[in-house]
Amino acid sequence: MSMSNGLPLEWLLRRLIDVPSDFLDPPRRGREGRVHVAAVVNDMLTRHGETTPPALLATLSGDLVGVSAAQLTLSAVLAWLLADERWLAAGAVPSAMPALFTDAIPALAAEADAARYVFEADRREELVRTVLARLALLPEGETAHQAADRLASVSGVERRRLLEASRAAEERARAIREALAAKAAAESADKWTRE
């Protein structure tokens, strides 16, 4: 995936601090709570010209027992963060946004509640950098390596993801080496010329 610069980190962190307090109110779950997170996220995606996948609407509906209040509230905060035209101007692809709510947010919400991602400096940077990375964007003025290093340093979730990815990559490489060494592979297959 191509990485492109980028949005100013300071602007993103500022935008996160400025999240309207309503977004941090308890999410609608069953008959309790106030914030209809599915509607908030749907509004944001529609604004960017993206249709919200039905499965995501169901996830954020508040009707599923397995989806925590922390996940819903952090989803609402993310919707606020993304609801600005500058994302698209910087090269963000709207079709990549729904995956943030299904892949990135559950892991982040399991670590801390939404208020900490707004009010604690390191968590704030973790959320902003995670979103940038998942959308294949770079913080303005940083290289891909600098951005990846910084994300790994502020994010426990990212460190675990990297570790798991590294284990998976090593497992795949081992499987390839074994497949190449197998007798069937060594017999090879016909070519009309042999270099």
Place this chain on the structure above:
Amino acid sequence: MSREPTDADRYPTLSDAGRAVLMYMTEHPHAPVFRNRSGNRLLHEEVEGLRDYERNEGQAPFAWSPGVTPPWLGAFVAHVHAEVPYYRSRGLPPSFDRIATVDRGDLAADVARFVPDSVSLDRLINFRTTGTTGHPLVLPSHPVVAGRYLAYHKRALRRAGITLRQGRGDVGVMLLGMQRTCFTYVSVTPSMDESGLAKINLHPDDWRDAGDRARYIDAMRPEVIAGDPISFAELLRLPVRHRPTALLSVSMALSPSLAAALQERFACPVLDIYSMNEAGPLAVYDEALGGHLLLQPGMFVEVVDASGRPVAPGETGEITLTGGFNFCLPLLRYRTGDHGALVASGEGPVIARLHGRQPVRYQTASGSWVNNIDLTHALLAYPLSRYTVHQYADRRVLLRLAPGDVVHADEASASLASALHGAEVTVVPLAGDDKVLQYTTDVPEGLTR
């Protein structure tokens, strides 16, 4: 421990007619010893796919020219960076010419990191290269990739006015080796109605009677004979009466004098194909075009300087590849170690002044000759990362080993001396440039002409 392959694995679509051709090739009274087993491994649906592939690739025009990149380049680069661990870990630079080049040493270090995530490992095969730049390699491939070679051979043959006519019951192609140790086997080509394929070794040790070599070729009557300059030089010495439709020379540079001798003797076109395991058949020589005409529209070729920057069209540099038909090993700015210049022609890009594949033979202490492939085999047992072999005019031999490989010096030099029938071998550490020529000689007769 992996399972022993069976004929059902080797020839999944084999019919009774195909089986009969296999028997004809192996049980003929003049047949050589076939030392190995191999096969096409193609499934029914893959055979159909290959026929379509041949039709498309046979006619496809080049969508790029020297200095102008192909329209598919951006999507290919994005695919490789998303799918291939080696490139993903390096990140994507802002422009194509800023992507760092890779070479044989990078593949040799850990080729697994160059296999895309989406490639299923169930039917992976490998191609081992003996190498001309000093890095022995095991390359990932697939039966369909091996089958695709034929599309480019046909493209080259069509230019020479040849359309293959072989079919059921015929021997379609014979591949020649001329080595002490050679991988030999028989198979059939499903997309050519199961015409036969025999890979044989012209070295006398593989035959009951050295005279059987010519008798067997005459009996099999292969439509096409493929080989390298060393095996073709041996073919010229045999009293073969059969006249194939074409000769395909690969692996090493074919000298004009040997090409002319072959053409005169066999009265057929002799195609000098620039081909390598990493990329397949890349180009075919055409004197009228002044070089090797590229054959793969899906392979973008650059010529670069030592720092990886493209040189101007017509200037000489290292041939560097991007793209290709081996979906198990997509190449991205892969430096081949070969050199030449890229120029335009009405039929597509041409590599002019290609060099770097000169075959070399070495004189043994007993006065006979062995070729560089035999020396590679002699050293295969040792995990050498890089080496060069040079023969001085007085027949002494110098083996240079990478500093990390010097621990193998005694056994490697003993093995080399044995292959050279007791010739004196000296070992020194290898230093400096990675792009050294691996096999060199001061003995004039050592260069095949």
